[in-house]
Structures are given as structure tokens and as C-alpha cells.
Amino acid sequence: MREEFQADLDEISRLLVTMAEAVRAAMRKATTALLTADLKAAEAVIERDVEVDAIYGQVETKVADTIARQAPVAGDLRMVITALHISADLERMGDLAEHVAKTAQRRHPSPAVPAELRPVFKEMSEVADQMADRIAKLLATPDAEKAAKLEHADDEMDNLERRLFQVLLDDDWPYGAETAIDGALLGRFYERYADHAVNVGEQLVYLITGEPVTGLS
């Protein structure tokens, strides 16, 4: 029974790692689409979001199946329920990558982001990418200390968002309201992506230590 349960957990864990890798790849590709006005990349991200959603469905099914067959209690039960939360966050990260890709698609063949905003979006995407990478590794090998460090990366993202807004709100902003709105929404997509990555980290800390992190804002 115990071995079976462990095998179930391992499979859930593998699904979550696959999902994390998929949403990482999605945001990388969405950023390429955004910064180079690459329509094919944008369309690929939009098409492939169903794959992330499908893994999400598999996690749900596997969790329900595990609870029904193994009737886990206490820490074991906490573990499988936490997997549900994590998969919901990852699913949302996939959606946010899709939103970035859709913005690139909508503005094609024009670039959605004017040249002077590209550096800040490049940095935002790098932070997002590191966070998604860290999550994928942590899901494979949980480590409370490393999981807690996702907060620092998130602070970096918040700083980048502030920098973005300084440019958008500068009196000399020459691109009009539409580009400013796109910029603000795009900034929010990256920032939300990072927030969900932090949520995953908090769920992992909770899983390992049993101590809830006050993650709800």
C-alpha cells in the first residue's frame, strides 16, 4: 500500500514537472514572439496551451484516483491536495504566456513593444524564465530553503514592473495610449506569472515543513 502510494506521488510529481517545463517553454517562446514580432512563435504558444490544460486534467484525475484508492490522511493527504493547487498555478502561468503571445499576434506585423521597452521586457522574461526553471527543479527535488528564495526573484520582477511604468508614464512618452496600455497589460502578465511561481514555491514550503506561508495577498 505504502509503495503504491509512493508510486502515485511520483507520477503526480512527474506530471507537475512536465507542466512546469511546458509553461516555461511557453513563456520563452511568447517572449520571442513579442520581442521579434514572430507570428509563428505566437501561434505555436496559443495552440500548445491545450497541452498544458490536458496535463492539468491528468493531475486532477490522478489526485482523485489516489485519494479514492489510498485514502491518505494527515501529511499524505496534504501532499496530494497541494499538488492540485500547484497544478492550478501552473495552468494559470500557461494562460499568461498565451496572453503575451496573443498580444504579439494581435499587433503583428507591427511589434507590440517599441524599441525602448524591449530591454525591460527582456529582463522581465529572464526573471520569469529563471523562476519557472527553479520551480521545475524544485518539483523534481523539493527543497524548502530554495523554494522560499522565489520571493527574491519576485521582488526583482516587481522592481522591473515599476521601471516599466516609469517609462510608460513619462511625460515624453511618444507612442500614445494604445501602446501604453499594451505595455502595462504585458507587464502585468509577466508579474502575475512570477506571482504564481511564488505561490508554487509557497505550496512546496508548506508541503515540506507543514508551516503555511502567508501567500494570499
Added chain:
Amino acid sequence: MREEFQADLDEISRLLVTMAEAVRAAMRKATTALLTADLKAAEAVIERDVEVDAIYGQVETKVADTIARQAPVAGDLRMVITALHISADLERMGDLAEHVAKTAQRRHPSPAVPAELRPVFKEMSEVADQMADRIAKLLATPDAEKAAKLEHADDEMDNLERRLFQVLLDDDWPYGAETAIDGALLGRFYERYADHAVNVGEQLVYLITGEPVTGLS
């Protein structure tokens, strides 16, 4: 055992209704704060979001406790897991009301929304309010047909968001980038609030009929 399980479900259900009523009240008050530059209303919404988060925690605890004690399977298990998803959506709706309130607070004593945008935000808030009201009633008395109708209200919200963007992107928009960005983000908060309400409806349909609604975008 069966009676105990039913009592557990009833309690979970009551918690969800309380949560739905709280996030409905939060968005009403946040809208007042927004449209009348009412700082006290904004602060009240921001302060009270912890209450929504606390009920969310109670749902989680109650669900884990129910699974551990009753070891539900099949439809019973599905029911309690669905409650988790619903509470996560409601928690997020509370956050979105808080975001609206924070925008009002940040711009105080100026109004965050110029006079010509107030009608569209008023309509958006009315649609949001009707959706939250319907959710609270459906959580108390589930009804698949009525739950599915939340989609229509959401279409209305999407139309309103389009109308909002037409004003923001008009060549004659006189208020500059900052107010346009605030308007776009605020529109997104209402639209996301409605999306989460639709998710709750889809979860309820799934709960009642066992048929998943393709809710993942």
C-alpha cells in the same frame, strides 16, 4: 457516516456561500470607492480582504478533514475537491475587488476614473454584482441550468470591456497614458472577476452533471 458526510458538505457549502457574499460586497464597495473617490470605502475593502482569505483557509481545512474522516470516493470525492476549486476562484475574486479599491486609494483625492468612463464602469460593476449574487444563490441551491447561464453575463462583460477600450483608444482621448492604463487595468479587474464567476458556475455544472465544461481558456 452518510449523515456525517452530508453535515460536512453542508458546512463547506455554507462557508462557500459566506465567501461569495463577502466578495460580492467587496466589489460593490470597491466600485463605490472608485466612482466616488471614497477613501474610507477603499480602505475598508483592502482591510477586509483578510476575512475572505481566512474563510478560504477554513474551506481548505474542512475539506482535508472531511476527506480524512469520511474517505469519500467517486462523486462524493469529486464534490469536496470541487469545493476547493470554487474557494480558490472566490478568493481571487476578493483580490480583484481589492485591486479596484487600491486603484481608487492610489488616486485619491482625484477620481481614478474620468467622468466619461463612469457609465461603462457602472455597467461592468452591475454585471459583476449580478454574477456574484447568482453564484452565492447557486452555491446555496445548485442548479446546472442557471449555473450555465453565467456565460451569458460574461459575454456582456466582454462587450463592456470592448466598449471601454474604444473610449480609451479613441484618437481624441484627452487624459494621457496614465489614466488610460488605469482604465485598462480596471477593466481587466472586472473582466477577470467575471471570468472567475464563470469558473465557479462551470465547477457547479460539473458537480451536478458530472460533465466537465471546457472552462480552461
